[in-house]
Amino acid sequence: MSATENSASEEASTASEATEAAGGGSGGALSGAEKAAAVAALAERIRTIGQQDGGQAPRTPRNPQPSAEGGRPSEAEAPDAQAGRRAQGGQEAPAGDAGASAPAPAARRPAPVRAETDEQRALALKDTAEVLAAGGAPADLTPAAVAAFGDGAAEQLRADPWAVLVLPGVRPEHADGFARGLLGPAAGPGDQRRARALVPWLLEQSALRGHSAVEIGEVTAGLDRLGLPDAGAALQAAVLDGRAMPFQEELTGPEAHAAGGDKDEPQTRTVLALERLALAEESLADGLVRLMSTFVPGADPDEGEDAGEGGGGGEDASEDAGESETTEADADTGTTEADATTDSAEPTAPTDPGPTAWEAAATAAPSTSATALIRAAAEHALITHTGGEAARAEPAALVRAAAGLGLRAWAATWTDQGRDSLATLADGPLQVVTIAELLAGTAGPGRSPDGTLALDLLVVLDAPLLDVELAATLLESLADGTRLVLSGDPGxxxxxxxxxxFADLLTAKACPAVASRTPDFGPIGELVSGVGIGELQPVEAPDKEVVILTARDGAEAVHRAIQLLTDSIPRALGIPAEQVVLLTAGHGGAAGTRALNAAAKARLNPGPGRFGGFDPGDRVVDSPAPGTARPARVLDGDADGLHLEYADGTRRTVPPAEAARLRHGWALTVHQAVGRRWPGAVVVVPGDAGAALTRQWVYTAFGRGERHLSVVHAAGPALLQAVAERPARPRTTRLRAILAENAAQAY
Structure with a gap:
């Protein structure tokens, strides 16, 4: 055991005794109140880590400052910013006085050393495969291990077998078996290397479920379930060496009421977060405040001249006043106006229009909600806009109006289909790209020399789909004073x-919010609106826009769904099968995507699956990253891979090494379908999905159909209960608390 680990164990002595009594060691079982007290003692101990002589602050900064590498991405860095820009961020623990006994932070895992030649890489793969085989791990993990640990993957795994937990799909029981295979009886449950791996693994698993932070009691309980003898020491060691960052937050509203305790004292909680997520939320909050604090609205010419500063009029006046002097100087030096323009290092941003110009644009807007949105954008840098599908015309109207006023205005959507459909909503050309295109620079306004996006107003649709890391990347790409409108359907x-x-921003009320009054029309819109307020009521559908069917079990649900896809909807409504999507709750189960896709392929495109399970004509979905799903059709296949044509008409060959991310695409999960709509949608609600159903899921699923929605319902009363009682699966985050603290001075 290293000196750091010994020191961490000593620091943990008091708390670990309590943790053992709560179930993490050999102590007896305690009551719920006693377990809560034990966790509270552990939380207090962790909060004081690093607090030494002289009242040194603990290593739990409210606003951890990223290093130079973690700041705003440069133009070259921007496309890859989300993947790893925060790995170098954070603050070091205070050193304390010379005589203090503060433990030094443990050394981080060194950056992987990459093989420089094909021969070196082949040798690294060979050595790593041998180590994995010696521990009984599958050889399929070899490429991932070398990608994670570099050329020294074999040595890393020999020295620390539990490091295998960072590889995709590996669970603690797998890592334990691998460690026993390499170490034999020495691989015990209390091994410090095991403890060091389990804490970040638990936090990563929580991140996969949507949490950007985890309450300390939940982490302790998770370590107990995994049989770690000293959860307290493991948590404190994780904090000391930076694998987890602790934060204390004051509870408000229902959370404070649920916490109970002394009513005269503020209720608090201690949460742990992975460094990258902690810094992302801090960076995101700082970016929002930066936009608001640096924004100066334009002024009318008369107002600008009277004030002598500020808006467009003042700037114009200053330029006019110096024009003659500049011209004379240029004449003396032989410099022409064209030369001056050519030599300019940075293009001049357009002058911001004044209130009169904005009001004229607002008055000419196509709806009262669009008018309200344009007026808000005239005066504020940050705005939230909420509404359903029909309300997307309002952000389109804002972008058109701002462009008409001379501003560099763009809209960004989540999917290519969203981009194309938004362009049709504007009364004329509209500058719109996908968020991926915008950040990668493959389309959109481009970047200024300082690396920021060259625009004055950005409207982001589908804002609820932004996770904190992607949102932080987006904010870091915006120049000071840029207007940002975040639009989406909160349901x-x-x-x-x-x-x-998006939900945290709305809850914190940190900026003006414009709620659309434009309803989604038709029976589907009426049904979805009812779900949004917790009601699942029948709607009148004279042209069969909405059809509700029941099924006894999963097998019958699949049969009915395939009948709708292949016969009923094309025959009765004239919507071809290729324009109808099947939606369900998950991939597995009797009525999951696997069962539905197998049945759809058998009916619509039977074949042997000669290209890795796929045949020409198959509908597939390409998922290059979590949360990203691109529908496509298989054109052909050969040794180079599968040749696909995507929904937007583009074509690409997916090499065999990437084919594993493809699935058949007649049926999708609702999560895969976000940001897209189809002329016809068949939503299958399996009977075994009852516990996973929420109002959010039903609302999103029912809204995927444009002209027709069929619901094959096999969940019994669970569907109605989910709509009425379970709005959404809760997520633990820190952003709302940070924004609430900053709201008073920012807005």
């Missing part, structure tokens, strides 16, 4: 990644 599913950025 829809949140991001696939951790956090609930």
């Amino acid at each position: 829809q599913l949140w991001s696939a990644g951790p956090g609930r950025f």
Whole structure:
């Protein structure tokens, strides 16, 4: 055991005794109140880590400052910013006085050393495969291990077998078996290397479920379930070496009431977060405040001249006043106006229009809600806009109006389909890209020399789908004073990644909010609106826009769904099968995507699956990253891979090494369908999905159909109960608390 680990164990002595009594060691079972007290003692101990002589602050900064590498991405860095820009961020623990006994932070795992030649890489793969085989791990993990640990993957795994937990799909029981295979009887449950791996693994698993932070009691309970003898020492060691960052937050509202305790004292909680997520939420909050604090609205010419500063009029006046002097100087030096323009290092941003111009644009807007949105954008840098599908015309109207006023205005959507459909809502050309295109620079306004996006107003639709890391990347790409409008439907599913950025921003009330009054029309819109307020009521559908069917079990649900896809909807409504999607709760189960896709393929495109399980003509979905799903059709296949044509008409060959991310695409999960709509949608509600159903899920699923929605319902009363009683699966985040603290001075 290292000196750091010994020191961490000594620091943990008091708390670990309490943790053992709560179930983490050999102590007897305690009551619920006693367990809560034990966790509270552990939380207090962790909060004081690093607090030494002289009242040194603990290593739990309210606003951890990223290093230079973690700041705003440069133009070259921007496309890859989300993946790893925060790995170097954070603050070091205070050193304390010379005589203090503060433990030094443990060394982080060194950056992996990459093989420089094909021969070196082949040798690394060979050595790693041998180590994995010696521990009984599958050889399929070899490429991932070398990608994670670099050229020294074999040595890393020999020295620390539990490091295998960072590889995809590996669970603690797998890592324990691998460690026993390499170490034999020496691989005990209390091994410090095991403890060191389990804490971040638990936090990563929580991140996969959408949490950007986890309450300390939940982490302790997770370690207990995994049989770690000293959960307290493991948690404190994780904090000391930076694998987890602790934060104390004051509870408000229902959370404070549920916590109970002394009513005269503020209720608090201690949460742990992975460094990258902690810094992302801090960076995100700082970015929002930066936009608001640096924004200066334009002024009318008369107002600008009277004030002598500020808006467009003042700037114009200053430029006019110096024009003659500049011209004379240029004449003396032989410099022409064209030369001056050519030599300019940075293009001049357009002058911000004044209130009169904005009001004229607002008055000319196509709806009262669009008018309200344009007026809000005239005066504020940050705005939230909420509404359903029909309300998307309002952000489109804002972008058009701002562009008409001379501003560099763009809209960004989650999917290519969203981009194309938004463009049709504007009364004329509209500058719109996907968020991925915007950040990668493959389309959109481009970047200024300082690396920020060259725009004055950005409207982001589908904002609920932004996780905290992607949102932070977006904010870091915006120049000071840029207007940002975040638009979305608050009833829809949140991001696939951790956090609930849009919901937290709405709850914190940190900026003006414009709620659309434009309803979604028709029977589908009426049904979805009812679900949004917790009611599942029948709607009149004279043209069969909405059809509700029941099924006894999963097998019957699959049969009915395939009948609707292949016969009933095309025959009765004229919507071809290729324009109808099947939606369900998950991939497995009697009525999951696997069962539905197998049945759909058998009916619509039977074949042997000669190209890795796929045949020409198959509908597939390509998922290059969590939360991203691109529907496509298989054109052909050969040794180079599968040749696909995507829904937007683009074509790509997916090499065999990436084919595992493809699935058949007649049936999707609702999470895969976010950001897209189809002329016809068949939503299958399996009987075994009752516990997973929420109002959010039902709302999102029912809204995927444009002209027709069929619901094959096999969940009994669970569907109605989910709509009425379970709005959404809760997520633990820190952003709302940070924004609430900053709201008073920011807005």
